[in-house]
Amino acid sequence: MLSRIFLRLGASCGLVGMALGVYMAASHDHVLAPVHAHVNLIGWVGMFLAGLFYAQRPDAAGGKLARAHLAFTVAGLLILAPGLAGVLLGYPFGELMAALGSILTIAAMALFVVVVFRSEANPVLPSDHRPAHHG
Template sequence: MFVSNNFLRLGVLSALVGMSLGVWMGANEDFVLRPVHAHINLLGFASMMLFGLFYRAFPAAGRGWLPMAHFILSVLGFLILMPSLALMLLQKPFVLPLMIASEIMLVGSMLLFVIIVFMATMKKDYATTA
């Protein structure tokens, strides 16, 4: 439940941050950070909520080192990508290596999630209860 609960918590916090950024951008009529807003809502809210809901639906899939690695890579990648993307958009290219590293982390976390989903949905007990 650790992985599920923490993905769900981070998902709703991301929604709050993403929506707040959207309100701020609209109020200031400054939309330079709209890609950050979109990424916070998609990677932070949508993806993390879906990860959390999957692990809630398949509790056995949330146990072991693989889901923990998925969680750590997802969160680190997200937390590094958002500020580095913002700085890139604000013409501070010195963060490009961090941004690239975070993108690799996020793709790696999705690869782990693909493996976890396939492992969880190919088990015989799933076929008999679905």
């Protein structure tokens, strides 16, 4: 479930990030490149990787830390991306939002570090991929 949410959000961020990339390319206005970079890298790459990790390690996906990782990641990017845009476009709210978004995003990463370190070393394989028992 957690895995599915991360995968869906990651793919969606990829679409949003690329749409911004196409817009920048078409308009020849690259001022929002860092927003595009972080929606793609924290959103598409980071969230999708987290989704793949949780799909592979269901033992890690059930706990409170993993749910907090999801919540902090989503809140972080939702605040960081417009904050960064605000900084780049010179709006007064930008810096405060970017700072808050940064703190949430790095806190999410710290939670993920704990989740990864705590997770079982051996991934749980789907039943049809388990080695057959002979005898």
